[in-house]
Every structure is written in C-alpha cells, then in structure tokens.
Amino acid sequence: MTLINGHVSPGFEPVQQAFETLFLEYGEIGSAVTLIHEGETVVNLWAGTRDKEGQHPWQENTRLNVFSVSKAVVAVAVLQLVERGALSLDQKIAELWPEFAQSGKQDITVRQVLTHRSGVNAFHPKVPDDAIYDWQSITGWIAEETPWWTPGEEQGYSPLLYGWILGEVVRRASGCDSFNAYVQQHIASPLGLNWTFGLRDDELAEIADVTGLKSPRGQKSGGLLAEAISNDPRGLTAKAFSNPLSLMVGTNQPPWRQAQIPAANGHASAGDLARFYAALADTADLRLLPASHRSLCWEEQTHTERDKVLHCPISLAAGFMRILPEGVQSQRYFCHPGAGGSLGYGDNSENFGFGYVSRAMGLSITMDERAELLLQSVYRCLRG
Template sequence: MTQVQGYFDPRFESVRELFAQQQADPQARGSALCVTVGGDTVLDLWQGVMDKDNSRVWEQDTLINVFSCTKPLGAVALLQQVEAGRIGLDDRVADIWPEFAQAGKAQITLRQLLSHRAGLSAISAPLEPEALFDWQAMTDAVVAQEPWWTPGEMHGYAPLTYAWLIGEPLRRLTAQMPGDYLREHICAPLGMDFHVGVADQDLSRIAHVSRLRNQHGDQYARDLFAAMGDPQGLAWKAFGNPTSLQTSTNKPAWQQAQILSANGTGNARSLARFWQVLAHGGSLDGVHVLDAELVALLRREHSVGMDRTLRCPTRFGLGVMLEQEWQGGSFGMGANAFGHPGAGGALGFADPDAQVGFGYVTNTMGPYVLTDPRAGELSRAVYRCLREQD
C-alpha cells in the first residue's frame, strides 16, 4: 500500500497518523481526508489505491461516488430558489409541478420534501432496472406514488426518491437539469471538483467501490438489513426499487446519470470546501452560496425521532442531518454540527462553532447506517486537536 500523500498542518499530525493507521487494515484500499478550520485548509490527505486490482495509486485528483453526501447540494440548490423568490418553503410543490398533486399529494410543501416528512421515501410499484436512469420514468413513478403516511405527521429518510422529489422542482424552477445547475451555481463558484453526471473525460479518474467483508455494522444497521428482507416493506422498496440501485455503483450509466440523492462524484477536498462555506453562514472570501438566514433554517431541527425508513432515531434540518443523539449518528464534534453521511463511509459536515469543514471519502464500503467509524474516529481526532489548541 502507498504512503499518505498531501498536506497537513503540524498541529494536526495526530490526525494524519490515525489516517495512516486506518490504511493498515487488511481490507483498506483507498481514502482521502480534507479538513478546513476557518479560512484555512489544515489537512488534505490521500492514500491507497483506486482500482479493484490494487494497481492504480489513489491520486490527488481521484474521484469517488459519495452517495448521499450529494443530498445537501441539492437542498442548497433549491434554497437558492427560495432566496431568489421563485418559491417559498411552505408553498405547495404542486404549484410548480401540477402533476405532483395526484394520489393525495396536493398539499405537500417544499419544506416537507426537504425534511423527509412527505411520506415519499420509496416507490411501492415495482420498477424496471433501467428506470433508474430514465428521468421521466422516475418522475412519473413519484407522481403516481401515494404517501406511505400522512404528510407532515412523521418522517422517514428518502434514500433514492429524494433525487426526483427535489430534482424535478429544481428543474422546473431553473430550466436546467439538476447536475448542470449544480455545476454552474455551486461547484464552479466554489472551485469544487464535484459532479452529478460525470463527463466522459473524467470517468477514468473514478475509483472502483467495493464492500468490506465480514462486517455487520451496528444494531440499527442489522435491524435495517433484516427489514430489507421483506420485499413489500418500506425499507426494501426504499433501497431496492429499482433493483439496479444495488448493482450499478461502478457502471458508467450510474456515474453519468443525474441522481441528486445518491450519485454525486467528487473528493474529500470538494466536500470540505462546500461545508467550509456553510460553516461561515453561506458566504466566504467573496463567494456567496446561500443567505445566512436560509443557512440557519437549513440547520434548524425540522424532523426528530424514530425514522420510518432507517429504523433508528434521526434528526434532520432541510436536506441535512443534524448531530444525532446516539454515538453511531454523531459527527464527532460540537452539538451544532450539520452535514450528511454517504453509504459505506463518506462523510461531509460543518461545525459552525469550531468553523470546521470536513470531508472524508473511501472506496471500501462499510455497513453502517449513519456515521462510519473510520470517519468518526478522524473527526473526533480533529476535534481533540482543536480543543488542545484552545
């Protein structure tokens, strides 16, 4: 395995050492870590290999699927439309997407979509595998879907359907496909090497994703996987319909689609940059992403309690997870941290009190529901360094 590459501030040498130690795991392949404090980057590290044959070294510009770490970018994109006065958080989604009003959804608001309270965590009717890559097929399925519960009464994470629940309103408000909008209005202004729909010339930079073997996750993960054994249940439908969701991660069709909930492709540096700006209220060094009042709403608690989909306690703002009340859901820093994990290990978040932007990615997927222990260990190590410097 390769040595750790990149930059670190000597004050965070213990974090670099921990990052290197994680590579000693026999199943470790490749990973990257980037952390900002205030306006400075204090860690920008990478190590390991990016291909399944362990022959290609992880490079500075290697990309990786970060799965649900994509969701907050889509949420910010929609909140930019709120800032521009094109829609209100409590406006009915059907006002801009009339077809959406079908099947008991006429009163659902944008706020309910963003906070996972709309009851649309999954599509109940079986979908063909190829539907995953057909924008019209998936929006039609969302239009036809009845809520799994009365909208607004409870919450349940929408791992996949979130892509079209927020992506179609964004498309109608901006006349752009979501990935194109993100590139122009978020990624380019922030200098992020991040893509929802990877261009042909960048496909060769994407690391191959594999799964850790003989790992069983925490108790919530075991409960979730057990629930996914019921093909008619919410958990299976949310994570397994269409079935191609489970089998497409390393395929160009997935990498080049615009699935705003799950197929963002980027690196730790880009995640840290995004969260660095949100940690500073949405604007930093002359770059404006979102009004500070909307950032405050983004990270205000909108949903709390037992999650109907994930079968564990969760707290959500608008398109972001908040610091959870159990260890497996913690970002590892302050009580006001907010961000989002991605399936299998990726993590991006901001701690506004410590002014931290954090990004971690890996190409070996773990089985944990929220924060992967590898990312959690690193964030806690960063926090220890910060407290030692106070």
C-alpha cells in the first residue's frame, strides 16, 4: 500500500479514498491532488515518487510539466490585458505583430486563436528540433506559416502554436521582456504560485520526471486521434503533435524545461493549479480577473462535434475547455487538461478550484479517467 501524505478536512474523505484507488487500481506511481473550496484548502494529498528510479519521494510542492494545463495561464494573461484595455478580443494580431500578417494571416484575431479557430495549428514545413527552445526562432517560423483553413470557419485544437502566438501577443501588448516575466508579475506573484515557464538551473533537479502509465485497468485510448495520426502521418493532426519531433521526445530534458513553450511546458504543483482555479472560481477574489470578465472563462464561445485536430467533440470558452465529469451536472465549470492526465479545474457555481498532477502519463485526449474519478468524488462531497 502506497503511503498517502497530506490532509483532508472532515466531509471530504471520499476524495482521499479515490486518490488511494489511483495507486491501488490505476497504476499511479507519483501524483498529488489539491482542492480549495470557498477559500479553504480542504484536500491536499500527495504520494509516490517523482524520479525515474523511484528513489525520491513526492513532496507537497513537487512540480512537473503539466503540458496543456498551461494554456489556461495563457488565456488569463490575454483576458487580463483585455480587461486593462491593452488588447481587444477582436483585435487583429498583426496590429501588434506586423510580421504575423504574412501568408494569409493578416485578419486573424486574438479571439480566433484563443478559441482554436485561427487555422494556425501546425507547421507545414519541417521545423528544426531545436527551434522550439528559442523564442525568436519559433515565432519567426510562425510568422511565415500558412493557415490550414480559412481563419474563423472551422474549429481545430492548436496544441503548441496557440501558446507562442498568444505569448508573443502578451509580450508585445504588455511591454514585458518575456511571456514568463508577465506571468510571474501578474499571475504567479499575486497568488503565490510557483508556476514557471523556463526553469533556472537550480530548479531542474526538483522536477518530477514523466513516464508512461502502466495500468492494469487500461485507459481510454487516444482513439480517433491515434487513428488520424496513423492514417495520415503527414496530415494536420500528426504535424500538430510531432513537427518538430522534439515536441514529443524532449519533455524530461533540460532544453525543454528551460525554454518558454506557453501552451505546453508550464511546471507547477497540484496546489498551484488549485489556487489558480480557485481565484477564478471565487467571484470575490479579484487578484486575477474582475467579475466583469470572469464569465469568459466558462461561457461557451465555440463548439464542434468533431474537432479538426483532436477528432472528438470539444466545447470551448475563451481559452478554457468545458468538460464535466460523467454523471455530474453544473453550470459555470471550466478547465484545461494536459497530456498524460494532469488537470486544472474550477467551478464558479460551487466555488472551488481543483488541481491534479501525475507523472504517469495516460492516453486520454481530454479529461483523464483518474482526474474524472477524483472530481466525481469532489462533487459528491459538496452535494451530499
């Protein structure tokens, strides 16, 4: 039996039971979960190990690459600048970034990128592996890229380019030296988060390594996504995830960890995710966004029954996904999953923020079944 560390407030014991189940039945090897309800941390649990050899125990504040969970930070950075009048959602990106106007992108708006409707989802030509580690290089490649469809006409998830495009918008609109500099000043510091894009040398040894999940219960496979990549290895979906190949194979290495890849390489703990979402779910908490702009996090902006990249139904708010755990009904919920299983989730109707991180990477496209199991227990606790 894996030792579970941390605490659970009275009434939330089912969340701990669900967390224990992940280690007993789902092949979990190192993870953490945090729940903040009405401003109080009612669940804060961690267990397992954080390194490949299984020698170093997971700690309360252990961080790891949370992959696309990072996109929520990008979205909030954009929404903050909109609220301050430095941006508008329907502003053309080329107004801030003139080089972006090349190759049919002159009319693409901030909103279209934020809601994955820009058509700038993947690189057409082969991109050098090391380009993703250099901001100037990768934004130069993006400036030359051509949309895969007429911007605004289709919805298709942008796994990586989303972050560099909007990150450059944030950098230019704010005047900050880098995307991470903006995040630290306006998002991480106000909430006391240790959520970073681009790690220092002295931070590298503390980061959890990710590896594949070996689950005796099995997982929902990538399904249509895996099929699309296999059937068309030179098509949009394949290129979105594997051009360049370093997008797939570099995530435990220092070059990846020390670069700024806003859509996919934020390094954070479960507590960081929960505090971030709790600040958005609690309308009285004005540290990230005022109530006037908060609803953009959960109000549907676009929906499709078959996303052109993920090949499954996707509902999107302004930079957030709208996914409910099976069997749960709610109104003002919002989240963003990350590759492998990590999840940040908030519910304004129930006033909670939730964070789950795992170094054992599953195969789910959107909400991992481990995160779903935990969230189902959360809703049961809150609703009796």
